[in-house]
């Protein structure tokens with residue numbers, strides 16, 4: 001959507017696809033949908049068509065023109081692996097990421113089976129690039145935990161989990177071959193509460209497995225009031241590959 005982002009774990013967003021459809025409880029209060037639908041029918045606005053899925057080919061090459069290295073969240077307003085996005089288009093997006101290798105890309109999906117399959121096949125050329133991080137959303141046990149298995153089985157240099165909005169205690173999470181975990185509560189109107197003990201359990205498991213832990217926010221109706229301190233401090237850890245990738249430019 002824009003070169004700059006207020007999302008705590010990224011610098012910029014890039015949306016070669018806009019719009020999406022819901023797949024699981026984590027989508028219930030999708031911020032992208034709320035934002036997009038506000039502009040439905042507004043002539044000339046990027047979200048004139050609301051949250052209807054739309055490819056945006058004119059945005060594909062944008063990172064090539066951003067000279068300063070950035071951490072880029074790919075498709076903050078969609079899901080790159082939505083079934084209405086053709087394989088060819090996804091491959092073109094991956095091609096740009098491979099070419100513009102001075103950036104770090106964060107790809108996050110709830111369509112983990114398709115991502116995993118493509119990383120083994122059509123996207124294999126991009127799977128193990130150090131500057132491309134492949135991630136899945138994990139909001140609960142039923143829908144979220146199976147996505148981790150899909151991710152683990154895919155070839156990738158860096159795999160990450162976005163555990164947001166965390167909706168219940170995940171229990172024991174297999175963190176083998178996982179390189180980064182972000183945790184956050186839901187924010188905005190009707191936000192579902194997140195309990196401290198669910199967060200602490202994930203932090204402990206990350207510590208036990210040496211996995212960097214990023215605590216994004218408590219969330220709630222007024223997220224700025226709830227803040228992002230956990231036991232009096234912030235957790236902004238990142239995968240070790242970030243410094244490696246930045247040193248290469």
Ligand code: SF4
Pocket residue numbers: 020021022023024026027030031032033076077078079110
């Ligand atoms: S997958 Fe992501 S972008 Fe798509 S509806 Fe769900 S939360 Fe929104």
